[in-house]
Amino acid sequence: MLIQIGTDQVVHGDEELIRHFEEELTTRLSRFSDHITRLEAHFKEEAADDGMNRCCVLEARPAGRRTVAVSHHAGSVDExxxxxxxxxxxMYGRADHRKGGDSIRHQSGPAGS
Known part of the structure; x- marks a missing residue:
C-alpha cells in the first residue's frame, strides 16, 4: 500500500510529521493492504463555529473498486x-462482513461456472 501525505499552508508537513503519519496509517490499516493499493491523506485547517480546527481527509484507492473518501474534524491533526x-x-469492516460479500466479490464468471 502506497501512502501519500499532503498538507495545506497552515498545517506544515515537515519530514517528522509525514513519517509519523505514514507509520500511524501503515500500522492501523495494514490488515486492509490487500484491498487498498494507495492511500492519500490530506491535512488542513478549516474555520469552525468555535474557531479553527484540523481536518483529515483519507482517500483509499482499492484495487478494482471506486475511490473511498472519509474525513474527520478535530482539535489536532492527530485526533x-x-x-x-x-x-x-x-467502512471496510462493513464491506468485508456483509452477508455474501466475499463470494460475490471473488466470483470470476457467470453463476454456476
Whole structure:
C-alpha cells in the first residue's frame, strides 16, 4: 500500500510529521493492504463555529473498486487522523462482513461456472 501525505499552508508537513503519519496509517490499516493499493491523506485547517480546527481527509484507492473518501474534524491533526482512520476501518469492516460479500466479490464468471 502506497501512502501519500499532503498538507495545506497552515498545517506544515515537515519530514517528522509525514513519517509519523505514514507509520500511524501503515500500522492501523495494514490488515486492509490487500484491498487498498494507495492511500492519500490530506491535512488542513478549516474555520469552525468555535474557531479553527484540523481536518483529515483519507482517500483509499482499492484495487478494482471506486475511490473511498472519509474525513474527520478535530482539535489536532492527530485526533483528526484517528477519527478518519476509524471511519475508514468501519467502512471496510462493513464491506468485508456483509452477508455474501466475499463470494460475490471473488466470483470470476457467470453463476454456476
Amino acid at each position: 483528526a487522523c484517528r477519527g478518519a482512520v476509524h471511519k475508514l476501518e468501519s
